[in-house]
Structure formats: C-alpha cells, structure tokens
Amino acid sequence: MIEIDLDKSELRALNAKLHSLDGKTGEKSFKVVNPNGKHNIAVGVDGELDITIEGHAGHYVGGMNKHANITVTGNSGAGLAENIMSGVVRVKGNASQYTGATGRGGLVVVEGDAAARCGISMKGVDIVVGGNVGHMCAFLGQSGNVVVCGDAGDALGDSIFELNLFVQGNVKSLGTDCEEKEMDAEKLAILTQLLDQAKIKADPKKFKVYGPGRNLYNFKVDNAVL
Amino acid sequence: MCGIVGLFIKNPAMEKSLGEHLSNMLIEMTERGPDSAGIAIYDGGASAGTVRITVLSTDPDYSWEQFKKEVRAVFGVSSKIEMNSNHAVLILQAEARTVQGWLKQNHPELYMTSSGTNITIFKEIGLPVDVISKFGIRGMSGSHALGHTRMATESAVTTSGSHPFSTGADLCLVHNGSMSNHNRMRRTLEFHGVEFQTENDSEVAAGYLTWRLQEGDTLDEALERGFEELDGFYTFAIGTHDGFAVVRDPIGAKPAILAETDDWVAMASEFRAIATLPGVENAKIWEPEPARVYSWYKN
Known part of the structure; x- marks a missing residue:
C-alpha cells in the first residue's frame, strides 16, 4: 500500500504515477489522503489498481477509468467516473451532477445520493445508487442499467434508447418516451446481480423497472412543425 | 465560471x-x-432611526477627510464614518433615500456598495x-x-x-x-x-x-x-x-x-x-x- 498525501505532493505527480502502472507488475494498491475536494483525482487510470481516496473528492474523480477499482470514502463533485470504460468507481457519500456521464462500461456505485443528470448519455455503464437521484437521470442514454434504491427526480429516462432503469422508491415524473416495463425474469436477474456486485442490500422484488417506449426511433410527420 | x-x-x-x-x-x-x-x-x-451606507472610491488619492467634513456638516456631528481601506461605512441619523440623493448629487465619483441597516459590502x-x-x-x-x-x-x-x-x-x-x-x-x-x-x-x-x-x-x-x-x-x-x-x-x-x-x-x-x-x-x-x-x- 502506497500512501500519497495531496497536501504534500502534486496531483499531477499522482496521476502520472497511476498512468505509468498496469497493475500486473509493480505497485498495485494506493491510498490518497487529504483530497479536500481537489478535481481530477485518479483520472485516466489504465491498470488493475486499487485506489482508495480518503475524504471528499472534487470533479471528475475516476474519469475515463479502465480496469481500476477506485473508492472515495467521502462525497464527490460533478462528473464522477465520466466516460468510464471498465472497472469499478465507488463513492461512499453523495455524488454531484453527471455521475457516470457517457460511460461505456464498468460499474459506478454511489452509496448516498446522486444529483442531477446521473448517467446522462450513458453507453453501457452500470450505475447503482443507494439513495436518490436528481432530475433527468439517464437523459439520452443508449445502453446500460441504472439502479436507484431511493427516489428519482423529474423526467426520469427522458429520450432513452435501450436502458433498464430500476427504481425502488417514488418517481417524480417520467421523461419523454420513458414508461414502466414488466419486471420479467431476465430483468430481475440483472437487478439482483447488480445489487450483489455493488454490495448494496435491497430486495429486488420491491423495485419497478422503466425503459424506452421506442416511439422516438422513427421520424413522425405528425410531430413536424410545418 | x-x-x-x-x-x-x-x-x-x-x-x-x-x-x-x-x-x-x-x-x-x-x-x-x-x-x-x-x-x-x-x-x-444599526440602532433605530439610523441608516448604514457603504461607499467606495477607486481613486487612491481620494480626499476622504474633505468628504467626512461634508458628511458631518450635512448629516450632523454625530455621524459615524468608519474607514476600511478605500471603503467608507457611513452610519447616519437620516433616511436612506436622502443620503443616496445627496451622494448622487454631490459625490457622483463615489460608488455605493450597500445601503440598509445591517449590511456592509466590500469588493475589490x-x-x-x-x-x-x-x-x-x-x-x-x-x-x-x-x-x-x-x-x-x-x-x-x-x-x-x-x-x-x-x-x-x-x-x-x-x-x-x-x-x-x-x-x-x-x-x-x-x-x-x-x-x-x-x-x-x-x-x-x-x-x-x-x-x-x-x-x-x-x-x-x-x-x-x-x-x-x-x-x-x-x-x-x-x-x-x-x-x-x-x-x-x-x-x-x-x-x-x-x-x-x-x-x-x-x-x-x-x-x-x-x-x-x-x-x-x-x-x-x-x-x-x-x-x-x-x-x-x-x-
């Protein structure tokens, strides 16, 4: 375990060190202390590393992550795990806006609440939120899964393509073309597996699932303004 | 930003x-x-019947002593004027509107940052x-x-x-x-x-x-x-x-x-x-x- 104190060493030096490792040989395990809300911590990691950030991180923590397992023990700022490719990024507190935005793979876990636009334009990532999500969750998402153990804000799943949105609590409103779906065996299996992977305790049977109405795939002349 | x-x-x-x-x-x-x-x-x-107004000057050589004399002449010798760098906090026995009108007419070179009873604004x-x-x-x-x-x-x-x-x-x-x-x-x-x-x-x-x-x-x-x-x-x-x-x-x-x-x-x-x-x-x-x-x- 290598400890890096961001009160004493430069963030760029930390990120350069992390970029130089593949996790197969050499150092593998890192602890970052005194993050104090700094931005861009552990961005662009491309190796099988275990990184724990002790405290609160700023914007874009774990962005573009590939392979690494990153944990923030406090809260995180906007753009948590933005464009994540693979690996796991976990926040034990709350996350700000755009969690997992455009993510292509991997798993993002927020044990507390995630704010607005969680999973915006997601393209394959799985996101599990222990608490609530804000407005416009998964807006324009293409594929992947979002699990919300609490409530969802306004316009859930607006203009989504192929997503499963599992919500246990209340949904304030559904976005355009988002509708409730039947929780079939296949979807229940996905949800059960995601809760298990995320290590979040919840009863999958208490969730509802929402998905695309698929009414936006084709141009409708009736909607055109002539 | x-x-x-x-x-x-x-x-x-x-x-x-x-x-x-x-x-x-x-x-x-x-x-x-x-x-x-x-x-x-x-x-x-501020205590009842008083108003607190903060003004600033961007002129480093501004003649605050002259300004203070004028304020005391117009609003009374009990007027409090607290200087803080290039800001002056005026605590006066007067109506805010009266003070604002007087400042506008006689000291258009000053910028008023705040006016009220318990607010003070500093900016730079x-x-x-x-x-x-x-x-x-x-x-x-x-x-x-x-x-x-x-x-x-x-x-x-x-x-x-x-x-x-x-x-x-x-x-x-x-x-x-x-x-x-x-x-x-x-x-x-x-x-x-x-x-x-x-x-x-x-x-x-x-x-x-x-x-x-x-x-x-x-x-x-x-x-x-x-x-x-x-x-x-x-x-x-x-x-x-x-x-x-x-x-x-x-x-x-x-x-x-x-x-x-x-x-x-x-x-x-x-x-x-x-x-x-x-x-x-x-x-x-x-x-x-x-x-x-x-x-x-x-x-």
Whole structure:
C-alpha cells in the first residue's frame, strides 16, 4: 500500500504515477489522503489498481477509468467516473451532477445520493445508487442499467434508447418516451446481480423497472412543425 | 465560471467567527474566479432611526477627510464614518433615500456598495485572499454573509462590476451564471424606478428582487416569480436583513451545494468550500433542486 498525501505532493505527480502502472507488475494498491475536494483525482487510470481516496473528492474523480477499482470514502463533485470504460468507481457519500456521464462500461456505485443528470448519455455503464437521484437521470442514454434504491427526480429516462432503469422508491415524473416495463425474469436477474456486485442490500422484488417506449426511433410527420 | 459562497449562522455563539469561516470558504473558490472578489456581511444592525451606507472610491488619492467634513456638516456631528481601506461605512441619523440623493448629487465619483441597516459590502479587484486581507474580513462577526469570486464574462473587470450587488435596503445577491434577458429587464425595471449603477447582468437580478419586494412580494414569492421572468443560467445566493436564500434556474445548469447542521447553513459552488466548516462531517449535505426556493430566516 502506497500512501500519497495531496497536501504534500502534486496531483499531477499522482496521476502520472497511476498512468505509468498496469497493475500486473509493480505497485498495485494506493491510498490518497487529504483530497479536500481537489478535481481530477485518479483520472485516466489504465491498470488493475486499487485506489482508495480518503475524504471528499472534487470533479471528475475516476474519469475515463479502465480496469481500476477506485473508492472515495467521502462525497464527490460533478462528473464522477465520466466516460468510464471498465472497472469499478465507488463513492461512499453523495455524488454531484453527471455521475457516470457517457460511460461505456464498468460499474459506478454511489452509496448516498446522486444529483442531477446521473448517467446522462450513458453507453453501457452500470450505475447503482443507494439513495436518490436528481432530475433527468439517464437523459439520452443508449445502453446500460441504472439502479436507484431511493427516489428519482423529474423526467426520469427522458429520450432513452435501450436502458433498464430500476427504481425502488417514488418517481417524480417520467421523461419523454420513458414508461414502466414488466419486471420479467431476465430483468430481475440483472437487478439482483447488480445489487450483489455493488454490495448494496435491497430486495429486488420491491423495485419497478422503466425503459424506452421506442416511439422516438422513427421520424413522425405528425410531430413536424410545418 | 465564478464561485459563490454563503453562510447563515443558526447558533449565536458562532457569530463572532462568521468572517473567519466565510473567508476560508471563499479562498477555496479562488480557482473559479480570479478577477475580483466581494463580501457582504450582515451584523447586528444599526440602532433605530439610523441608516448604514457603504461607499467606495477607486481613486487612491481620494480626499476622504474633505468628504467626512461634508458628511458631518450635512448629516450632523454625530455621524459615524468608519474607514476600511478605500471603503467608507457611513452610519447616519437620516433616511436612506436622502443620503443616496445627496451622494448622487454631490459625490457622483463615489460608488455605493450597500445601503440598509445591517449590511456592509466590500469588493475589490484581485484574488479572494488579498481582498479578504485588505478589508480584515476574518475579524468580522455577524449573523450571515455572502461571498463571490468572479470570472468576468459579460462585462468589464472593475471594482464596481464586482459582486455582491445590492440594489435595495439590506438586499444582496451573488450570482454564478449568465442572464439572457438582462438588457430588456433593466429597461423594464428602470421604468418601475429601480436604479442601476453598472452594466452587469447580476445587478439586474438584484434589481428585479428589489422591485418585487417593493411591490409586496415576500422573498420566496419574488424568487418563484423570477423563475418565470429571469431568463438564463443562474445560481443565486441572496441575503436580506434577516434571511438567506438559494435558488437554481429551472434546468439546474450551474453548480450549487447546500449543507446544514444545528449551528449553520452553508451554500457553495463546490463542496470543498463547505469542507472547511466545523462539524461538516455530521452535516446534511445535498444539491438544491432546480427551480426550488431554499430559504432560512432568523427567529
């Protein structure tokens, strides 16, 4: 375990060190202390590393992550795990806006609440939120899964393509073309597996699932303004 | 970009360290706006029948002694004039409107930063750390305060273009974002008698609230109406003589974090500003929803 104190060493030096490792040989395990809300911590990691950030991180923590397992023990700022490719990024507190935005793979876990636009334009990532999500969750998402153990804000799943949105609590409103779906065996299996992977305790049977109405795939002349 | 912070003290024992805490918060936001900084502090308030008005001069050789003589000649020898760097805080036995009219006519070279009974605003070009030290903000006490660090986008980097903006008695606004309809709104408000000192869009938002409050709206009602009438991306933190409010535009485009404990309520553009406060580890922390008014008032 290598400890890096961001009160004493430069963030760029930390990120350069992390970029130089593949996790197969050499150092593998890192602890970052005194993050104090700094931005861009552990961005662009491309190796099988275990990184724990002790405290609160700023914007874009774990962005573009590939392979690494990153944990923030406090809260995180906007753009948590933005464009994540693979690996796991976990926040034990709350996350700000755009969690997992455009993510292509991997798993993002927020044990507390995630704010607005969680999973915006997601393209394959799985996101599990222990608490609530804000407005416009998964807006324009293409594929992947979002699990919300609490409530969802306004316009859930607006203009989504192929997503499963599992919500246990209340949904304030559904976005355009988002509708409730039947929780079939296949979807229940996905949800059960995601809760298990995320290590979040919840009863999958208490969730509802929402998905695309698929009414936006084709141009409708009736909607055109002539 | 801009960084904004606000702190509303609930536990009176903490009021003496308001300036210290707000300073720490504002310095954390330096990277969001290095052009200028400003602080509005609300303390106990002037005694009955008095008004408190803060003016600043950007002329380093300004003849403050002459100005003081004139103020005492017009408003009486009991007039209090407290100098703080290039700002003068006037505490006078007079009506605010009378003092404002006198200043406008006789000292148009001075810029009025605030007017009311318990508000004082200090603002200057430069980094928050320098502005805080220049005015001795750390030593100030009070019940609530707002701070702003500016990255100028729509009007010039000047002392008068620095936030916070105050357009009415004890009303103050700090803003992160940009307004779209401020020019037309400024003309509308001028028609209703609101006066502006700059070309800045945020001053228009402050002027809008002043107008609505004059029309009888509560602060919450004025902000609700603002969602319909103020167009643009914004997060506002607003102070009144006894209240503190935070709103985000209906899309929630600009960042904001709120935190509350039994001792205080804090607002900031980023969490790291709030991380400096005592007891933050047990605070309730959340992001305000768009188009929802969050407000707190002194009992």
